[in-house]
Amino acid sequence: MNEQDRFLRFILPLATIIVGGLLWHAMVRFYDIPPYVLPGPGLVLRTLIGDWKVLWESLLVTLVTTFQGLWLALVGGVGLAILFNMSRRVEYAFYPYAVILQVTPVVAIAPLLLIYLPQHLAVLACAWIVAFFPVLANTTLGLNSVDHNLRDLFRLCGATPVQVLFRLKLPAALPYMLEGLKIAGGLSLIGAVVAEIAAGSAGAGSGLAYRIAESGYRLNIPRMFAALLLLSVTGIVIHFALSLLSWLLLRRWHESAIERDS
Amino acid sequence: MPHAASGRILVALNGVGKSFANGTVALGHLDLEVREGEFLTLLGPSGCGKSTALRLIASLSEPSQGTVTWLEGASARGNIGFVFQEPTLMPWATVFDNVALPLKIKHATTQETTQRVAKALDRVGLGDFAKSYPRELSGGMRMRVSIARALVTEPKILLMDEPFAALDEITRFKLNNDLMAVAAALRMTVVFVTHSVFESAFLSNRIVVMTPRPGRVFTELTIDAPYPRSEAFRTSPEYATYCRHVSEALSRAMEAKEVVAS
Numbered sequence: 383m384n385e386q387d388r389f390l391r392f393i394l395p396l397a398t399i400i401v402g403g404l405l406w407h408a409m410v411r412f413y414d415i416p417p418y419v420l421p422g423p424g425l426v427l428r429t430l431i432g433d434w435k436v437l438w439e440s441l442l443v444t445l446v447t448t449f450q451g452l453w454l455a456l457v458g459g460v461g462l463a464i465l466f467n468m469s470r471r472v473e474y475a476f477y478p479y480a481v482i483l484q485v486t487p488v489v490a491i492a493p494l495l496l497i498y499l500p501q502h503l504a505v506l507a508c509a510w511i512v513a514f515f516p517v518l519a520n521t522t523l524g525l526n527s528v529d530h531n532l533r534d535l536f537r538l539c540g541a542t543p544v545q546v547l548f549r550l551k552l553p554a555a556l557p558y559m560l561e562g563l564k565i566a567g568g569l570s571l572i573g574a575v576v577a578e579i580a581a582g583s584a585g586a587g588s589g590l591a592y593r594i595a596e597s598g599y600r601l602n603i604p605r606m607f608a609a610l611l612l613l614s615v616t617g618i619v620i621h622f623a624l625s626l627l628s629w630l631l632l633r634r635w636h637e638s639a640i641e642r643d644s
Numbered sequence: 645m646p647h648a649a650s651g652r653i654l655v656a657l658n659g660v661g662k663s664f665a666n667g668t669v670a671l672g673h674l675d676l677e678v679r680e681g682e683f684l685t686l687l688g689p690s691g692c693g694k695s696t697a698l699r700l701i702a703s704l705s706e707p708s709q710g711t712v713t714w715l716e717g718a719s720a721r722g723n724i725g726f727v728f729q730e731p732t733l734m735p736w737a738t739v740f741d742n743v744a745l746p747l748k749i750k751h752a753t754t755q756e757t758t759q760r761v762a763k764a765l766d767r768v769g770l771g772d773f774a775k776s777y778p779r780e781l782s783g784g785m786r787m788r789v790s791i792a793r794a795l796v797t798e799p800k801i802l803l804m805d806e807p808f809a810a811l812d813e814i815t816r817f818k819l820n821n822d823l824m825a826v827a828a829a830l831r832m833t834v835v836f837v838t839h840s841v842f843e844s845a846f847l848s849n850r851i852v853v854m855t856p857r858p859g860r861v862f863t864e865l866t867i868d869a870p871y872p873r874s875e876a877f878r879t880s881p882e883y884a885t886y887c888r889h890v891s892e893a894l895s896r897a898m899e900a901k902e903v904v905a906s
Contacts, residue, residue: 531732534704538726539749549745553736635735635777 451509459517508577520562524555651679660710672858693859725794731786
């Protein structure tokens, strides 16, 4: 049963994707759609391989931005959450800014940032803005979810605030923090792409999203699809990498990562 | 274990009252003396403030009126073992790390920590489980870890807040036996909170019966049976008689409350 289940979990999504590709291929063939309107999956893959050098270089640019954004989101989100947790006043004072940054669409902020910042920094700032809030919100929740009795125990033992933070609060917040990071991973990529698109229309840049915009202007639709495919795969890889990290860190003790024999 | 009457007064609560911000009066006017080396049980129905009294002794909470006075020159105050109603273990830490926590907070050397933790785990019969995580243990074993953690600093006084309430009766009897053996071996003063008549009669030198909200001392009973008490004591007519006395006292405490209330 379990073995079969695992097999199905792997084979079913693969099957639906293959069927989807075949349908796509058949449609393009049947209606004789020209490639500059809709390229078939075969042509997209051929473009992906043919243009690999250009696309790979662009992918690296986008990836670097994404991971820098994610890293800064982690540091900033966790740091701010700790600060909020330590002082109510700081929280009252600065939480509104965090919310404002979160609720304002990044597409609308990107052009502004591009005016004031060098392009690379502007793109990075966009990735950070969308990625840091889930880390902040989740870590804050985690830091506030510490078992009251454990807190009393630390008090009884005469623990200093720093000991409470590192031995109690941060470990307790870890599952929440990782969940926030998982969301932030995808968002950081989205932030980077949005900013690149915005920057691309200003005529500079070399990230993957810029390639998409550029290919669009040149009616190089197969390359647009190839770049899009690459972006999706990147997002999926980031998601699974962060899920793996989460599982590795939590598998011994957290309910979410434990497989039960039924 | 020395007899109750022979011990000096380790800590005394004089006219202690406790009311909470929401208006609940948990303790009315509590006078209580804890003598060195005795096994004292606070017995009463839910909401009689016995847990509150324990928290006041531990300085986890401040009295609204009255005083908590410790024996002059006693080092007991700075070294209190506390066992909560729940095992209250850190799920991310191994059994070893959980038990070592009070020592690590006080910056004990690695060698001392290792020795003391091993000793504490041996005392509760969990010597082989140092590397396990709490979730891998049964409820009774988790409670044993919690007790080992309270014992690891070899406290003069051990405060226990209904520690076995959530356990099945078989596990509970076993833990009662083991606790009594450990308390006798370490010549510890124990203040034990429970709502079980049978548990209180089996474990204690002295039982203080409390009335429900607001909590006051209703009466006091002495159990003169010598330590160590065995399974033979649990099935003896003598024990049954003690249980009856305690049970009657508890019923009268409840009635006294009703008279006051009406």
